[in-house]
Amino acid sequence: xxxxxxxxxxxxxxxxxxxxxxxxxxxxxxxxxxxxxxxxxxxxxxxxxxxxxxxxxxxxxxxxxxxxxxxxxxxxxxxxxxxxxxxxxxxxxxxxxxxxxxxxxxxxxxxxxxxxxxxxxxxxxxxxxxxxxxxxxxxxxxxxxxxxxxxxxxxxxxxxxxxxxxxxxxxxxxxxxxxxxxxxxxxxxxxxxxxxxxxxxxxxxxxxxxxxxxxxxxxxxxxxxxxxxxxxxxxxxxxxxxxxxxxxxxxxxxxxxxxxxxxxxxxxxxxxxxxxxxxxxxxxxxxxxxxxxxxxxxxxxxxxxxxxxxxxxxxxxxxxxxxxxxxxxxxxxxxxxxxxxxxxxxxxxxx
Amino acid sequence: xxxxxxxxxxxxxxxxxxxxxxxxxxxxxxxxxxxxxxxxxxxxxxxxxxxxxxxxxxxxxxxxxxxxxxxxxxxxxxxxxxxxxxxxxxxxxxxxxxxxxxxxxxxxxxxxxxxxxxxxxxxxxxxxxxxxxxxxxxxxxxxxxxxxxxxxxxxxxxxxxxxxxxxxxxxxxxxxxxxxxxxxxxxxxxxxxxxxxxxxxxxxxxxxxxxxxxxxxxxxxxxxxxxxxxxxxxxxxxxxxxxxxxxxxxxxxxxxxxxxxxxxxxxxxxxxxxxxxxxxxxxxxxxxxxxxxxxxxxxxxxxxxxxxxxxxxxxxxxxxxxxxxxxxxxxxxxxxxxxxxxxxxxxxxxx
Ligand SMILES: Cc1ncc(COP(=O)(O)O)c(C=O)c1O
Ligand SMILES: Cc1ncc(COP(=O)(O)O)c(C=O)c1O
Numbered sequence: 001x002x003x004x005x006x007x008x009x010x011x012x013x014x015x016x017x018x019x020x021x022x023x024x025x026x027x028x029x030x031x032x033x034x035x036x037x038x039x040x041x042x043x044x045x046x047x048x049x050x051x052x053x054x055x056x057x058x059x060x061x062x063x064x065x066x067x068x069x070x071x072x073x074x075x076x077x078x079x080x081x082x083x084x085x086x087x088x089x090x091x092x093x094x095x096x097x098x099x100x101x102x103x104x105x106x107x108x109x110x111x112x113x114x115x116x117x118x119x120x121x122x123x124x125x126x127x128x129x130x131x132x133x134x135x136x137x138x139x140x141x142x143x144x145x146x147x148x149x150x151x152x153x154x155x156x157x158x159x160x161x162x163x164x165x166x167x168x169x170x171x172x173x174x175x176x177x178x179x180x181x182x183x184x185x186x187x188x189x190x191x192x193x194x195x196x197x198x199x200x201x202x203x204x205x206x207x208x209x210x211x212x213x214x215x216x217x218x219x220x221x222x223x224x225x226x227x228x229x230x231x232x233x234x235x236x237x238x239x240x241x242x243x244x245x246x247x248x249x250x251x252x253x254x255x256x257x258x259x260x261x262x263x264x265x266x267x268x269x270x271x272x273x274x275x276x277x278x279x280x281x282x283x284x285x286x287x288x289x290x291x292x293x294x295x296x297x298x299x300x301x302x303x304x305x306x307x308x309x310x311x312x313x314x315x316x317x318x319x320x321x322x323x324x325x326x327x328x329x330x331x332x333x334x335x336x337x338x339x340x341x342x343x344x345x346x347x348x349x350x351x
Numbered sequence: 352x353x354x355x356x357x358x359x360x361x362x363x364x365x366x367x368x369x370x371x372x373x374x375x376x377x378x379x380x381x382x383x384x385x386x387x388x389x390x391x392x393x394x395x396x397x398x399x400x401x402x403x404x405x406x407x408x409x410x411x412x413x414x415x416x417x418x419x420x421x422x423x424x425x426x427x428x429x430x431x432x433x434x435x436x437x438x439x440x441x442x443x444x445x446x447x448x449x450x451x452x453x454x455x456x457x458x459x460x461x462x463x464x465x466x467x468x469x470x471x472x473x474x475x476x477x478x479x480x481x482x483x484x485x486x487x488x489x490x491x492x493x494x495x496x497x498x499x500x501x502x503x504x505x506x507x508x509x510x511x512x513x514x515x516x517x518x519x520x521x522x523x524x525x526x527x528x529x530x531x532x533x534x535x536x537x538x539x540x541x542x543x544x545x546x547x548x549x550x551x552x553x554x555x556x557x558x559x560x561x562x563x564x565x566x567x568x569x570x571x572x573x574x575x576x577x578x579x580x581x582x583x584x585x586x587x588x589x590x591x592x593x594x595x596x597x598x599x600x601x602x603x604x605x606x607x608x609x610x611x612x613x614x615x616x617x618x619x620x621x622x623x624x625x626x627x628x629x630x631x632x633x634x635x636x637x638x639x640x641x642x643x644x645x646x647x648x649x650x651x652x653x654x655x656x657x658x659x660x661x662x663x664x665x666x667x668x669x670x671x672x673x674x675x676x677x678x679x680x681x682x683x684x685x686x687x688x689x690x691x692x693x694x695x696x697x698x699x700x701x702x
Contacts, residue, residue: 026410026499033409054414055404058384058512059377063405063493066417066546067553072499103553138499142414143550148377148423148489148514150549150583152557161409163499178538185536185572187529189551195417196547198501199494200540202418202454206503221536222573232501 005034005118010050020128023166025300026136030126030162034115037144038105038156046111048118051161061143061153068142068195069098072299074134075120075162075351077127078339083120083351086337088113090256095139098192103152104141112139116160117351128164136165136300142195168300172307173214175230175294177279178204179312182221183229184251191250198232205231213310215296219279220251227277233296233304234258235277238325239285240292242271257297257333263345264332270325279311286316294318295326303330356385356469361401371479374517376651377487381477381513385466388495389456389507397462399469402512412494412504419493419546420449423650425485426471426513426702428478429690434471434702437688439464441607446490449543454503455492463490467511468702479515487516487651493546519651523658524565526581526645528630529555530663533572534580535602542601549583556582564661566647570630571602578628584647584655585609586628589676590636591643593622608648608684614696615683621676630662637667645669646677654681 010031018028029051036046061067071091076084092112099106116137120127127135139160145153181204183197184190190197201216208216215231228246229235234255237244243265248254265272285291286309294306305326308317335341336348361382369379380402387397412418422442427435443463450457467488471478478486490511496504532555534548535541541548552567559567566582579597580586585606588595594616599605616623636642645657656677659668686692687699 027497029410051409053406054409054411055406058402058405058510059380059489059514060405062413062546063419063491063510064421064489064546065549065553066419067550068414068417070415101554102550103557136499138410138415140414146378148487150552152553159409159414163410180538182536182538185533185539187531187533187555187572187575188536188539189547194547194550195413195415196540196545196550198416199418199453199545199547201501202416202503203452204538206454221538 005115006045006047007118007122008047008049009122015125018164020130020133020164023128023133023164025165025168026138026163028163030123030135030164032119032123034119034160036111036115036158038158043105043107043111043158046115048115048122054157056144057146059146059148061145061147064148065143065150066194066196067102067104067153068140069095069102069104069193070138070140070195071095071193073137073139074299074337075127075137076134076338077129082339083124083127084337084339085349085351087256087260087347088116088349091139094193094254095141098194099141101189101192102194104143104156107141107158119160119162120351123162126162126164132167134165136163138162172305174212175215175217175306175309176208176211176213177217177227177309177311178219179224183218185221187250191248191253193253201232211310217309225278225280227279227282228252230296230304230306233298233301236261236293236295236297237277237282237291238293239281240290242273243325244273244275244277246277247274255298257299257302260333260347261297261303261329264329265325268332283311283316292319292321293324293326302334356466357396357398358469358473359398359400360473366476369515371481371484371515374479374484374515376516376519377489377514379514381474381486381515383470383474385470385511387462387466387509389509394456394458394462394509397466399466399473405508407495408497410497410499412496412498415499416494416501417545417547418453418455418504419491420446420453420455420544421489421491421546422446422544424488424490425650425688426478426488427485427689428480433690434475434478435688435690436700436702438607438611438698439467439700442490445544445605446492449545450492452540452543453545455494455507458492458509470511470513471702474513477513477515483518485516487514489513523656525563526566526568526657526660527559527562527564528568528578528660528662529570530575534569536572538601542599542604544604552583562661568660576629576631578630578633579603581647581655581657584649584652587612587646587648588628588633588642589644590632591641593624594676595624595626595628597628598625606649608650608653611684611698612648612654612680615680616676619683634662634667643670643672644675644677653685
């Protein structure tokens with residue numbers, strides 16, 4: 001592999017057409033992207049080039065067999081214009097874990113990091129500075145090789161694209177605990193950030209939205225008795241003063257926000273349990289008043305507080321707390337991410 | 352919807368470069384394809400045009416969220432150059448069933464059939480006549496709309512591409528009964544021909560291949576005690592003279608070959624059972640000699656006989672029969688497909 005990164009700069013920057021005070025999430029794209037091709041058994045042609053359309057044969061396997069994975073991460077800029085990433089190697093390692101399960105070639109960490117850094121250097125001006133805003137980074141890999149035979153492709157593309165973004169969710173969400181549909185099988189691909197997992201969530205989510213909820217709480221596909229994830233986030237439940245989250249498994253994504261929250265909570269004296277959570281204990285806790293909080297955790301929203309949930313045609317409200325763990329943890333984690341606080345963990349990576 | 356189909360003919364037919372006596376499966380593509388776009392809430396621009404690359408924004412949701420479905424069907428030509436399809440409306444209905452689960456818009460049957468017929472008319476010369484060969488037809492639909500938000504796209508493409516093809520499998524296959532991995536969850540998308548299901552199969556299949564098998568027999572994800580599918584085919588097991596296949600469910604694809612075989616078997620006096628098949632009964636039958644045959648059933652291979660299987664580090668051989676059901680049923684079904692036999696069912700559709 002020739003790891004020298006080729007650079008092709010755009011001749012028409014779009015940056016002046018972007019209103020950085022009113023950024024949507026993930027729909028305004030920066031000037032450049034990083035592209036690398038896997039061909040003839042190796043990664044080649046690493047290039048930062050203008051964000052531009054991709055051209056593929058109609059038989060490219062991405063269109064037929066869902067051989068695709070992705071990551072989601074963020075870059076932040078502090079008051080001194082330092083650029084920071086949050087645990088970026090963990091994203092790269094997870095990308096490779098997803099890749100293994102989907103029979104996509106491993107991407108060398110140095111190549112991934114070199115491409116990402118070069119891209120952020122070139123599109124530095126696209127990293128927002130407004131509070132709550134960040135540069136959302138989307139690395140993705142997919143089968144670009146051809147053929148109607150249902151087998152792994154022989155060619156792949158890695159692309160890293162970025163989108164200056166505002167906050168992901170506004171306000172508290174109402175969720176529905178799923179009793180029929182599931183996002184992941186035992187021995188399946190739920191732990192991977194594989195494209196197909198997300199399309200599979202759309203229909204049950206749409207049904208929940210039609211019933212007046214914002215998101216689905218995923219339960220295990222066999223008994224629907226264990227609470228596993230919240231939409232495309234990991235889930236935390238606070239009963240009395242104990243913060244509980246499901247253990248990761250082959251059905252559950254090993255979220256970077258989740259594990260960061262677990263660490264911070266422990267270190268700030270919050271009682272933490274990593275164990276299976278049953279629907280019945282959550283209902284019981286809601287009924288006896290010991291259920292204090294529920295929230296989703298993920299890169300996009302960081303922490304997404306849940307206002308209430310539905311289960312078996314009944315709605316349950318969560319209390320409005322003065323000092324919720326959710327808000328405290330969100331502040332602690334974003335302060336580390338944005339260089340407003342000490343980082344005793346070495347999670348922040350300055351570029 | 353303006354359902355008039357626009358026609359753009361290629362100026363450079365590739366047909367003279369194709370060796371119709373040595374066709375691979377699904378990797379030589381005909382001159383044209385049918386394309387239709389879903390935009391602004393409706394299907395539009397149905398066009399038969401040269402088979403040519405597709406251009407998409409890097410944020411097109413197909414690359415990120417696996418929102419894609421496909422079908423597989425075949426066109427045949429008889430000695431008099433009649434062109435025939437096999438139960439094509441069933442493919443269209445299944446495409447729409449898959450579409451509903453993946454939140455992809457429904458395609459009107461008339462539009463699908465009109466596009467397909469026009470395409471086959473224009474590429475008539477690409478339909479092979481050699482025995483065992485056929486024109487493999489690949490309709491597929493995917494999210495072409497943009498954005499890094501994990502939600503259904505607002506734009507889609509339907510494409511029908513074709514590939515003159517030889518037989519799919521050569522010889523009998525050795526299969527491995529899966530004890531760890533699974534292709535489908537309860538309440539999941541296994542019944543849909545969703546792209547992500549196939550990528551999810553690659554890794555376990557690769558492990559089986561490394562152990563010397565050709566394919567995986569999928570079992571339920573919870574107990575691994577029920578036999579569900581064979582690779583990307585439905586599965587039939589013959590114990591003594593009874594032919595058994597698993598009932599369809601939300602984990603199992605409702606195969607057109609499967610239901611055609613069930614019908615033909617019944618009507619030709621074969622005892623048929625549609626019921627759950629346990630691994631233990633198959634092992635017991637292998638041990639006491641009552642296990643006569645196992646075979647996969649699907650459009651590509653029609654019937655794919657299994658020579659033996661592995662389970663818990665033991666291999667089991669199936670007997671070599673003089674007159675297997677597999678061969679008889681394959682002949683009956685292909686004779687109907689290719690107009691060599693009466694079609695009492697009305698399955699054959701002449702164009
Ligand atoms: C299914 C699922 N669960 C959880 C998460 C949270 O992971 P992370 O905190 O690494 O963003 C994600 C991704 O954002 C996800 O897609
Ligand atoms: C998972 C799976 N099972 C079974 C089949 C067989 O279906 P059909 O006979 O309609 O081709 C297919 C498709 O070919 C499939 O993808």
